[in-house]
Amino acid sequence: MAINLVKGQTIDLRKNDKGETFDLSKVTMGLGWDVRQKNTGFLGKLFAPKEEEFDLDAIAFLLDGNDKVQNLGRTVNQNGRQVGLFEGDVIFFNSMRHPSGNIWLTGDNRTGAGDGDDEQIIVKLDSLDPIYQKIIFVVSIYQGRQNNQHFSMVENAFIRAVDANGKEITRYSLSGDTSLNGMCTMVFAEAYRRDGGWKFRAIGEPHQTDSFLEILKKYVNA
Amino acid sequence: MAINLQKGQREAINAPQFTIGLGWDTNSASTGTSFDLDTSVFVLGDNKRLLSDSHFVFYNNLKTPDGAVEHSGDNLTGDGDGDDEQIKVDLSKIGSAAAEICVVVTVHDAENRRQNFGQIRNSYIRVLDGANNEVLKYELEEDFSIETAVEFGRIYKRNNEWKFEAVGVGMKDGLEFFLNKYN
Numbered sequence: 001m002a003i004n005l006v007k008g009q010t011i012d013l014r015k016n017d018k019g020e021t022f023d024l025s026k027v028t029m030g031l032g033w034d035v036r037q038k039n040t041g042f043l044g045k046l047f048a049p050k051e052e053e054f055d056l057d058a059i060a061f062l063l064d065g066n067d068k069v070q071n072l073g074r075t076v077n078q079n080g081r082q083v084g085l086f087e088g089d090v091i092f093f094n095s096m097r098h099p100s101g102n103i104w105l106t107g108d109n110r111t112g113a114g115d116g117d118d119e120q121i122i123v124k125l126d127s128l129d130p131i132y133q134k135i136i137f138v139v140s141i142y143q144g145r146q147n148n149q150h151f152s153m154v155e156n157a158f159i160r161a162v163d164a165n166g167k168e169i170t171r172y173s174l175s176g177d178t179s180l181n182g183m184c185t186m187v188f189a190e191a192y193r194r195d196g197g198w199k200f201r202a203i204g205e206p207h208q209t210d211s212f213l214e215i216l217k218k219y220v221n222a
Numbered sequence: 223m224a225i226n227l228q229k230g231q232r233e234a235i236n237a238p239q240f241t242i243g244l245g246w247d248t249n250s251a252s253t254g255t256s257f258d259l260d261t262s263v264f265v266l267g268d269n270k271r272l273l274s275d276s277h278f279v280f281y282n283n284l285k286t287p288d289g290a291v292e293h294s295g296d297n298l299t300g301d302g303d304g305d306d307e308q309i310k311v312d313l314s315k316i317g318s319a320a321a322e323i324c325v326v327v328t329v330h331d332a333e334n335r336r337q338n339f340g341q342i343r344n345s346y347i348r349v350l351d352g353a354n355n356e357v358l359k360y361e362l363e364e365d366f367s368i369e370t371a372v373e374f375g376r377i378y379k380r381n382n383e384w385k386f387e388a389v390g391v392g393m394k395d396g397l398e399f400f401l402n403k404y405n
Contacts, residue, residue, distance in 0.1 A: 006338070007340070007341060008337070008338040008342075008363075008368065009367050010340055010363070010367040179254070180253070201340065202340075205250070205251040206252055207251065207252045208252045218250075
């Protein structure tokens with residue numbers, strides 16, 4: 001039975017207090033969200049506009065023992081654009097697969113449509129190089145500031161961890177409330193090494209910026 | 223050489239002076255109020271009750287009448303490196319009626335602010351002996367992540383000798399809980 005976390009809570013990913021153990025050879029971090037439907041009323045529903053499309057992006061930062069991202073990758077040309085952070089320790093829509101093959105983003109869902117996980121980051125926790133001590137999971141609303149889209153408008157946002165056998169280990173949900181007005185990026189959760197295993201902490205820390213690069217600055221050597 | 227105590231373990235206190243240190247990081251999120259941790263001390267008599275109101279050392283009462291227990295002052299945000307609050311204890315000055323000293327750490331206004339230790343980065347409480355060796359330390363965000371109050375340790379007199387016991391009991395309460403317990 002998956003444990004539902006409250007903000008700040010930490011748990012051991014290997015086992016829960018009911019004695020259930022989990023296989024961390026491959027952990028799927030699933031992120032999902034729904035966009036709050038606008039109240040349009042009867043006439044509004046007749047001429048209903050399309051449900052507003054929010055593009056939420058899941059991003060992972062691999063950190064070393066000093067809470068820093070060591071490898072910022074390189075800049076490459078993708079479809080005629082210069083794109084940075086390629087094949088570094090940041091997993092995101094322009095660099096979805098880590099060179100080690102131990103962590104990757106499965107795809108970019110641009111509308112939030114569909115039930116269940118909207119985006120997934122898969123980590124082979126047991127195989128991850130020992131220099132990586134922590135993984136931070138961030139969710140950003142792409143171009144949220146210019147589109148006036150904030151986390152207060154997002155419902156049923158969750159992050160969940162599923163083990164190699166498909167067993168859900170834990171889940172952390174948050175629903176957009178007014179305290180998230182103007183917030184376009186969320187440091188959702190982190191997985192970190194402890195006592196020879198892995199723990200998971202529900203963070204839920206909102207930020208106004210819609211660019212995860214602003215958050216990344218804190219984790220980079222000056 | 224530092225001794226690291228296990229929960230429930232007791233050690234004799236060799237030198238009469240020691241320091242309780244409390245530290246934490248400020249809130250780096252764009253929303254939410256600051257994190258305000260408080261360390262407090264209850265000096266109790268044989269009846270396990272406060273010797274007097276002034277024997278409850280906390281942010282509004284920084285010193286016991288005998289001067290044996292002294293609080294460094296209220297840190298409201300966690301700003302600053304190292305210990306953000308300290309309580310210095312000098313058992314050589316303590317009145318003879320004192321039988322037990324109870325140390326707690328609480329998250330101020332936790333219920334209204336919807337905070338717990340798990341949200342507070344690098345939060346810890348520790349005891350340093352007279353030579354500044356760390357005798358005991360709890361990482362609050364790890365060991366008490368969903369809680370808001372911890373009974374950290376107690377110093378008690380046995381056969382005229384003071385001993386320290388690591389308690390480490392967390393709860394989802396506030397300072398008022400301890401006030402009711404020891405009043």
